[in-house]
Amino acid sequence: MEITAKVPETSLKIKQKAIVIGGSIAGLLIARVLTDYFDQVTIVERDRFPDEPQPRSGVPQSHQLHVLLTQGYRTLNQLFPGLEEELASWDVYTLNWTADLKWLLPGGWSPHFPSELKTQSCSRNLLEFLIRKRLAAYSNLEFKETTIVTGLLLNPNRTAVEGVKLRHSNGTETQLTAQFIVDASGRNSQTPQWLKSLGYEPPQETIVNAFLGYSTRWYEYAGNEPLDYKALYLMPRAPHQSRGGVLYRVEGNRWIIGLIGVGKDYPPTDEVGFLEFARSLRNSEVYEAIKNAQPISPIYGYRRTENRLRHYEGLSRFPNNFVVVGDAVCVFNPVYGQGMTVAGLAALLLDQCFKQHTKSNSNPDLKNLGKQFQKKLALANKVPWLMATGEDLRWFTTEGEQPSVMTRFLQWYIEQVIFLASDQAEVYQAFMEVIHMTKPSTVFFRPSILLSVMRRMLSRHHKS
Ligand SMILES: Cc1cc2nc3c(=O)[nH]c(=O)nc-3n(C[C@H](O)[C@H](O)[C@H](O)COP(=O)(O)OP(=O)(O)OC[C@H]3O[C@@H](n4cnc5c(N)ncnc54)[C@H](O)[C@@H]3O)c2cc1C
Incomplete structure (x- = not known):
């Protein structure tokens, strides 16, 4: 499918440059919005992007199961019209969430009926790949790969960010200036340290840690027996049944199986232990599905799953022309599948802020946009944060506020x-x-x- 992207001339009111630090889901979605407002948008990414839908080292969680929620799916299609059709050409499955997901809730199995909660079930790697391909068609967007941002540059009176320091793959260091800079570098974002070194206060952090671990393996779907679901979730049940399992069908006739354990009951990453853990779940369906299935990947473990909220909205001083988005601001326990959807909502919020600032002004002043955006984002994060931490705090083993x-x-x-x-x-x-x-x-x-x-x-x- 040939992709063309039209840069809407009428909305290009800021004839200037923007930089996005990090080219993962949050960075890509924010960059898409910025292409409507800036002459030139540069995504700086430390990885080299794969030419196919594949995991990459800068996103260690890309081996793990990623579920895209319905709101996230709708946002992606809003930002990239036609994405739905393009996904369909990759042999993905339409997932009607109330009809096709079999969910063992604390009180028993979920009811089944069709609804408007529909997405296409695909891997995170395919999603990121397609979004990147879409963005590459924008003439005012460029990717600077294998380049690490090592710091922020302030203007002479130290009130605004006006660029970033870069380290290239050959070790050389340069600087890149712009009128608007976004940090979308994920949970290890260096912005708190960068702000401190520039004489600003770093944000306060709230952490709630349920000590949940993942072990994930990809399987080929032989498709011999008909199944009455496209996704299956055996949910842990607080406070005593700490183990859960997910089965999620993705493109290319593959299943991703995720085993989870709360309160440091981490699922093993060795063959025998993985199967034994699957067998010990509340119900045997996951075990039955995988015991004779053909694995097509190693078993990938992941344990950095704490909820972490950085309160940029509470800072009395925040440099102008700068915002922080995605996991760099708020990272959720991933078991609730919220990260990509919240990143999409942040992109729409930033769009709203730009619309307001550029409404009747051909040379808009972006001075307070950053502060305003961080406040709006904090509000938008409230409910997902409460849902995730509220659930996590049911476990006696959870640490945090x-x-x-x-x-x-x-x-x-x-x-x-x-x-x-x-x-x-x-x-x-x-x-x-x-x-x-x-x-x-x-x-x-x-x-x-x-x-x-x-x-x-x-x-x-x-x-x-
Ligand atoms: C185990 C696990 C499972 C998950 N499951 C789900 C799910 O089911 N559904 C869901 O919606 N979300 C899920 N998430 C969350 C999801 O992965 C993130 O929310 C999503 O990727 C958005 O993150 P991000 O773009 O802010 O950061 P990241 O995805 O972490 O990306 C940060 C990017 O910045 C780059 N980078 C970092 N530092 C620099 C630098 N200094 N210079 C240049 N580049 C830099 C990195 O290479 C990377 O590309 C899961 C997360 C984990 C850990």
């Missing part, structure tokens, strides 16, 4: 909703819509669900 009374109430309430979800299609639908970020969490409090929660509470009270 303890929840407030309000958070504890919400945790308790959502626990009731999750229990009801396996019995009532309406509750399951609401639960899935919130998880997929297509509806706000207030839908949990609509009268019919509130009533069901109260009824459950009363019946449990009578039984005890």
Whole structure:
């Protein structure tokens, strides 16, 4: 499929340059937005990008299972119209989340019915590859590969970022200047240290760690027996059943199997241990699916899964012409599948900020845009953060900031909703819509669900 990208001349109001540090999902999506506003956008990436959909070392999690939530899927199609058709040409599967996912919830199996919660199930590597290909068609975008950003450059009066320091693969060091700089360099972002070295305060951090580990293996799908699902999730159940497993079908007739363990009950990465762990789950379906299946990869472990929130929105001084996005600001326990979707929402938020600043001004002042953006982003991160950390804090083994009374109430309430979800299609639908970020969490409090929660509470009270 030939891809052309038209740079919308009318919206190019800032005849200047922008730099994005990091060419992974967050960096690529932000860069897409910046192409609408800047003459030249440069993505600086330390890796060399593979020519095919493959993992790469700068994104160690790229071996792991990545689920794209419905809101994320819609955002990607909004930013890259036609992506859906292009994905379809890669032999991917349409996944209707309420019909095709078999989910063992704490209270039992999920109900099944079709809904508007649809995505195409593919690997993260394919997604990143296709987005990159799309961006490469923009004439005002360039990739600077195998180049590491080693610091930020400030203007003479030290109020704004005006460029970055670069180290190239041959060891030489140069500088690149621009009028707008974005840090999308992921969880190991150096911005806190860079800010400190430039005389700015670094952001405060909140960490909640459930000590969850992944072991992931890719399998060929022989397809001999018909299955009644396209994805399967055996969810751990707090506080005692710490093990879970996921089976997710992706392009090329492959399955990704992810085993997870909470509270340092890490799944092994050796052959025998992996199968034994699968056998020990709440239900035998994952084990049955893989015991005779053909593995096509090693077993990849991953343990850096803590939720980490950097509070850039709370800084009294923040340099102008600079923003931080994606995992560099907020990284979630990945088991909730939120990272790419939240990165997409950040790109849309930045677009909104630029629209406001450029509305009636052909030479806009971007001075306060960064601060304004970080505040909006902090607000947008609130619910996904609460969903992830609220769930993680159910485990006695989780370390980090303890929840407030309000958070504890919400945790308790959502626990009731999750229990009801396996019995009532309406509750399951609401639960899935919130998880997929297509509806706000207030839908949990609509009268019919509130009533069901109260009824459950009363019946449990009578039984005890
Ligand atoms: C085990 C695991 C499973 C996950 N599963 C899901 C899932 O199911 N669904 C989901 O939505 N999300 C998932 N995520 C989260 C997801 O991977 C990230 O949220 C997503 O990749 C966006 O991250 P990012 O672009 O901000 O950073 P990253 O993906 O970490 O990318 C950072 C990029 O910056 C580059 N870089 C870093 N430093 C520099 C530098 N100094 N100079 C130049 N380049 C630099 C890196 O090479 C890399 O390309 C998972 C994460 C993990 C760890």
